[in-house]
Amino acid sequence: MAPKASALGIDSTSVQDYVKTIYALSEWHDAPVTSSRLAARLAVANSSVSEMIRKLDDLGLVRHEPYRPVELTAGGRRLALAMVRRHRLLETFLVRELGYRWDEVHDEAELLEHTVSDTFIDRLDAKLGCPAADPHGDPIPTADGSITLPDALPLHRLDDGHFGRVARISDENPSLLRFLASEQIGIGSPVTVLQRKPFGGALQARVDIGHSARDLDLGDELTGAIWIESVGKHAGCSLVP
Structure with a gap:
């Protein structure tokens, strides 16, 4: 011990x-x-x-x-x-x-x-x-x-189409945690990466909440703070290096 x-x-x-x-x-x-x-x-x-x-x-x-x-x-x-x-x-x-x-x-x-x-x-x-x-x-x-x-990666490192669940969220910024709580995003939330907007724009992700889903535009701080554990991914999808 x-x-x-x-x-x-x-x-x-x-x-x-x-x-x-x-x-x-x-x-x-x-x-x-x-x-x-x-x-x-x-x-x-x-x-x-x-x-x-x-x-x-x-x-x-x-x-x-x-x-x-x-x-x-x-x-x-x-x-x-x-x-x-x-x-x-x-x-x-x-x-x-x-x-x-x-x-x-x-x-x-x-x-x-x-x-x-x-x-x-x-x-x-x-x-x-x-x-x-x-x-x-x-x-x-x-x-x-x-x-x-957990076998998890930050959201910004996942390729378009990747599906997983939130495994960890950095607690460094309390305001970020309050925002995610207001959006009903927490540990275990299912997330699908949809696309990145051009010219350094936001990452668009779909979050399943109960029996509904919502598409959100997430900036760099959020995609660096949210860590995803893979559940599965669409064919041809790969991790961003």
């Missing part, structure tokens, strides 16, 4: 937040995790990030060379996954049991994840039925520290 977050001997909230953010930036994307990306995500100065990266390096949680991307060590990844597990279980609890909307839970979970005990997290997991994913479709690590991402 993977070590608990507290058992790793890292009680600093800022250290926990940094390793969790480094993991989150690399979980769904191949882009290198740089100091500038960390500063933007955490809304702090680049100088603060550089200082913390040196501390994380000293603690053996990251590997970093000047002007190179930041990478988690095995120990850093274990701590990050322990914090991700806390965060996503808490988000799930807030939505299922306390009636929070999916655009409200991130900040609340950020506060709670540093205050509850490991025993609480394990009992919460059991109470919720050991959920596989949080309300946004992000996978929840198991108690032993393993995690399995």
Whole structure:
């Protein structure tokens, strides 16, 4: 079984937040995790990030060379996954049991994840039925520290005619989540890619809602935030590289 977050001997909230953010930036994307990306995500100065990266390096949680991307060590990844597990279980609890909307839970979970005990997290997991994913479709690590991402791609990478279901929606922008909720688009929604409008225009997609379907024009931010797990596709359809 993977070590608990507290058992790793890292009680600093800022250290926990940094390793969790480094993991989150690399979980769904191949882009290198740089100091500038960390500063933007955490809304702090680049100088603060550089200082913390040196501390994380000293603690053996990251590997970093000047002007190179930041990478988690095995120990850093274990701590990050322990914090991700806390965060996503808490988000799930807030939505299922306390009636929070999916655009409200991130900040609340950020506060709670540093205050509850490991025993609480394990009992919460059991109470919720050991959920596989949080309300946004992000996978929840198991108690032993393993995690399995769904076989999904962002909507903008799918070719015309491709059909699938929404597997994950980035929770980075609460306004985007509120918009999708207003359009009745959520995890599991069936989506078919119709066409891309010319000259860099919107992607047109058909979303099945209940017994009806609606065609929507989706911009770059939406098509990058919505991840689709394939169900099937029309003959001759292929993934956009």
